[in-house]
Amino acid sequence: MLSNTASHYGTITKLFHWTIAFGIFLVIPLGIYGNNLAHAIEANGADAQTVARAAFVFSLHKTIGLTILFTALARIAWAISQPKPEALNGDKKAEHWLASMIHWLLYGSLVLVPVTGWIHHSATSGFAPIWWPFGQDLPFVPKSDSTAHLFEGLHVVFERVLVASLVLHIAGALKHHVIDKDATLRRMWFGTTAVGPRPQQHSAKTAILGALAVWVIALGIGQSLGLYRSDTGQTTAALESVASDWTVQSGQIGIAVTQFGSQTNGSFSDWTSAITFDETAKTGSVTTTINIASLSIGSVTSQALGAEYFDAATHPTAIYEGQISHIEADQYASTGTLTLKGQSIPVEFTFDLTIVDGLAKMSGTTRLDRTDFGIGAADEGTLGFGVDVSLNLTAAR
Ligand code: HEM
Numbered sequence: 302m303l304s305n306t307a308s309h310y311g312t313i314t315k316l317f318h319w320t321i322a323f324g325i326f327l328v329i330p331l332g333i334y335g336n337n338l339a340h341a342i343e344a345n346g347a348d349a350q351t352v353a354r355a356a357f358v359f360s361l362h363k364t365i366g367l368t369i370l371f372t373a374l375a376r377i378a379w380a381i382s383q384p385k386p387e388a389l390n391g392d393k394k395a396e397h398w399l400a401s402m403i404h405w406l407l408y409g410s411l412v413l414v415p416v417t418g419w420i421h422h423s424a425t426s427g428f429a430p431i432w433w434p435f436g437q438d439l440p441f442v443p444k445s446d447s448t449a450h451l452f453e454g455l456h457v458v459f460e461r462v463l464v465a466s467l468v469l470h471i472a473g474a475l476k477h478h479v480i481d482k483d484a485t486l487r488r489m490w491f492g493t494t495a496v497g498p499r500p501q502q503h504s505a506k507t508a509i510l511g512a513l514a515v516w517v518i519a520l521g522i523g524q525s526l527g528l529y530r531s532d533t534g535q536t537t538a539a540l541e542s543v544a545s546d547w548t549v550q551s552g553q554i555g556i557a558v559t560q561f562g563s564q565t566n567g568s569f570s571d572w573t574s575a576i577t578f579d580e581t582a583k584t585g586s587v588t589t590t591i592n593i594a595s596l597s598i599g600s601v602t603s604q605a606l607g608a609e610y611f612d613a614a615t616h617p618t619a620i621y622e623g624q625i626s627h628i629e630a631d632q633y634a635s636t637g638t639l640t641l642k643g644q645s646i647p648v649e650f651t652f653d654l655t656i657v658d659g660l661a662k663m664s665g666t667t668r669l670d671r672t673d674f675g676i677g678a679a680d681e682g683t684l685g686f687g688v689d690v691s692l693n694l695t696a697a698r
């Protein structure tokens with residue numbers, strides 16, 4: 302009774318079939334609902350409540366999705382070890398072939414859909430963690446925008462193939478039950494079912510080729526719709542270069558925040574620094590201007606730039622003006638004021654500086670409280686108050 306026979310599905314096959322069906326009927330609406338929330342956030346800006354709800358919905362979606370994946374892998378292993386009950390309409394060549402092709406599509410989807418979702422998730426940082434304990438990241442997946450967009454597109458394409466297959470699959474099951482009045486649906490349900498005589502079976506071996514063709518066509522449609530491309534984002538006017546005793550050759554301004562308990566890193570790609578520094582007196586000054594819209598932070602860049610957070614539209618730049626003083630050896634401090642989102646707050650940071658052959662290398666960090674600048678909600682539920690800012694640069698005289 303646990304195993305399949307030539308005429309019946311065993312209990313284990315049935316349990317697998319209906320638990321996964323149940324999971325699929327949960328995970329699809331969650332994905333669609335979460336996606337709608339995400340679009341609403343992009344269109345109307347992020348209020349903390351909607352962001353928290355979207356994150357909850359996506360975490361649930363991803364966690365159930367991965368549960369389905371691992372259950373499906375066990376199910377596939379089980380199905381391979383089992384005889385397949387003969388089709389009750391095995392004599393109707395086209396119908397039997399179509400039903401088999403859809404079974405291939407369903408089995409394949411149970412792997413392709415969650416795996417592409419998981420890769421998409423691993424390629425981005427921040428937002429809606431998976432609640433399973435086995436970590437957020439897949440070892441072979443780089444954190445990259447293009448990988449994220451590619452797999453986001455693939456997830457949607459494979460998910461659409463799954464939905465279409467499922468509609469046909471359910472329609473087929475109902476046709477057997479209502480029109481053909483045979484035992485196809487009843488024998489997939491629990492308990493013993495009399496199936497009656499089984500007809501001569503046509504082979505449906507080529508049905509797997511049909512399934513492959515469906516995926517190839519769907520991937521082609523996804524390509525023609527541009528679903529795998531990363532959008533280049535808003536382009537903003539770059540900052541004009543500034544006159545400085547020291548010219549910055551390379552460097553990075555990074556920020557690290559804690560979102561839903563895990564660290565998310567971002568950086569500004571466009572900023573300028575005007576630096577004076579007297580090597581004998583070991584004093585100087587620095588004015589750094591940051592183009593806020595050049596921020597990139599995982600999958601939440603557009604939310605971060607919205608009105609509730611950085612509000613890049615109203616406050617396009619942040620400016621730090623500081624005086625440099627020597628502490629000891631290679632250690633220096635800069636004491637000054639950071640003006641960000643219309644608020645000016647005293648900010649001090651310590652940094653290491655070495656100058657060799659007219660080339661200065663500095664690196665420093667400081668910790669800010671985002672609420673000092675009116676950034677984000679005044680609770681730490683989704684986003685921690687502390688923001689670690691790091692600055693590394695190489696400058697030549
Ligand atoms: C209301 C929902 C569903 C109904 C009524 C339904 C019904 C059935 C029935 C009657 C069969 C037996 C077909 C036969 O005897 O040839 C079957 C098999 C199958 N179903 Fe479903 N199903 C549902 C949902 C799903 C879902 C969500 C999936 C997976 C995504 C799925 C995947 C499969 C697969 C792969 C088989 C072939 C099993 C095998 O031959 O080992 N089904 N389903």
Ligand code: HEM
Binds near residue numbers: 332336370416431
């Ligand atoms: C069987 C498992 C899964 C199914 C059936 C499924 C299905 C869906 C559906 C229907 C959507 C909405 C797409 C839209 O409205 O255009 C969606 C979106 C999404 N899913 Fe899944 N999913 C599954 C597993 C996963 C897993 C395991 C992850 C990540 C670990 C994941 C991550 C996502 C993400 C991030 C989105 C939003 C995509 C976007 O921004 O366009 N999914 N999924």
